[in-house]
Amino acid sequence: MDIETIIEQAEKKQKEIYDKKEKMERIALMGGTFDPIHHGHLVIAEQIRCEYHLDKVVFIPAGIPPHKSNLQVADAKHRYFMTLLATVTNPYFEVSKIEIEDDQVSYTIHTIKKLKKIYPENTELYFITGADAICDLDTWKDVKELLHLCNFIAATRPGLESPLIDEKIEELQSKYEAKIRKMDVPALAISSTDIRRRRKAGQSIKYLVPEPVEYYIYKNGLYR
Numbered sequence: 101m102d103i104e105t106i107i108e109q110a111e112k113k114q115k116e117i118y119d120k121k122e123k124m125e126r127i128a129l130m131g132g133t134f135d136p137i138h139h140g141h142l143v144i145a146e147q148i149r150c151e152y153h154l155d156k157v158v159f160i161p162a163g164i165p166p167h168k169s170n171l172q173v174a175d176a177k178h179r180y181f182m183t184l185l186a187t188v189t190n191p192y193f194e195v196s197k198i199e200i201e202d203d204q205v206s207y208t209i210h211t212i213k214k215l216k217k218i219y220p221e222n223t224e225l226y227f228i229t230g231a232d233a234i235c236d237l238d239t240w241k242d243v244k245e246l247l248h249l250c251n252f253i254a255a256t257r258p259g260l261e262s263p264l265i266d267e268k269i270e271e272l273q274s275k276y277e278a279k280i281r282k283m284d285v286p287a288l289a290i291s292s293t294d295i296r297r298r299r300k301a302g303q304s305i306k307y308l309v310p311e312p313v314e315y316y317i318y319k320n321g322l323y324r
């Protein structure tokens with residue numbers, strides 16, 4: 101099947117999930133630059149979905165990532181399509197265009213406020229981040245309000261010691277009375293930075309990203 105057909109199917113699936121939205125009560129949001137999306141992202145999203153009995157996980161590619169605005173990132177359209185391709189086979193995964201359709205910096209507080217207006221009042225939102233992101237949560241826009249609007253789940257990530265994450269979570273919880281939980285996920289030392297570096301060096305990225313994403317990267321000459 102060609103990439104265009106898979107993308108078409110993925111967009112159809114988005115609509116079907118979206119139409120069911122009034123029945124959803126526990127939704128996880130997985131924000132990221134996804135430049136590109138890789139198996140590390142998918143593993144943490146699926147594990148958290150299962151362990152927290154969530155109705156779905158919404159992947160939200162950032163339009164202008166707040167902490168990466170001085171870095172060059174691939175066009176939002178490419179990052180959106182790769183996220184669609186990576187998630188199409190999971191009926192519980194959805195991709196939102198909410199941040200890429202906005203020309204402002206993609207602050208999570210703005211996204212959460214917009215989504216709270218869309219979802220029914222009883223919906224509980226969980227924002228998934230890697231443990232590295234938790235460590236600099238203090239620097240996020242309107243962090244106090246954000247932590248009151250949304251639960252956070254910090255997935256462990258190779259390179260960050262677990263006690264350090266526990267300490268950080270405790271600190272944030274007492275400072276902001278926040279609801280943050282840690283989730284131990286199988287260690288996958290995969291990062292988008294490493295995938296881009298490998299591509300630039302002409303090395304293989306096979307098995308680090310889903311196959312259709314790998315194909316999309318080659319077809320569109322990304323990260324050379």
Ligand SMILES: Nc1ncnc2c1ncn2[C@@H]1O[C@H](COP(=O)(O)OP(=O)(O)OP(=O)(O)O)[C@@H](O)[C@H]1O
Pocket residue numbers: 131132133134135140141144228229230231232233255256257258288289290291292293294
């Ligand atoms: N292998 C991984 N294990 C656990 N969490 C991860 C992993 N890769 C990414 N994440 C988390 O997923 C979220 C979105 O990640 P992002 O799109 O920035 O990918 P990244 O691999 O960290 O990218 P980059 O290397 O370009 O910084 C972040 O909160 C990040 O911490």
Ligand SMILES: O=C(O)c1ccc[n+]([C@@H]2O[C@H](COP(=O)([O-])O)[C@@H](O)[C@H]2O)c1
Pocket residue numbers: 130131132133134160162165166167168206207208209233239240241
């Ligand atoms: O709102 C903020 O201030 C903020 C600061 C840094 C990161 N974020 C969000 O965290 C997610 C992961 O970001 P990144 O840069 O690791 O891809 C993504 O959804 C970003 O929009 C949000």
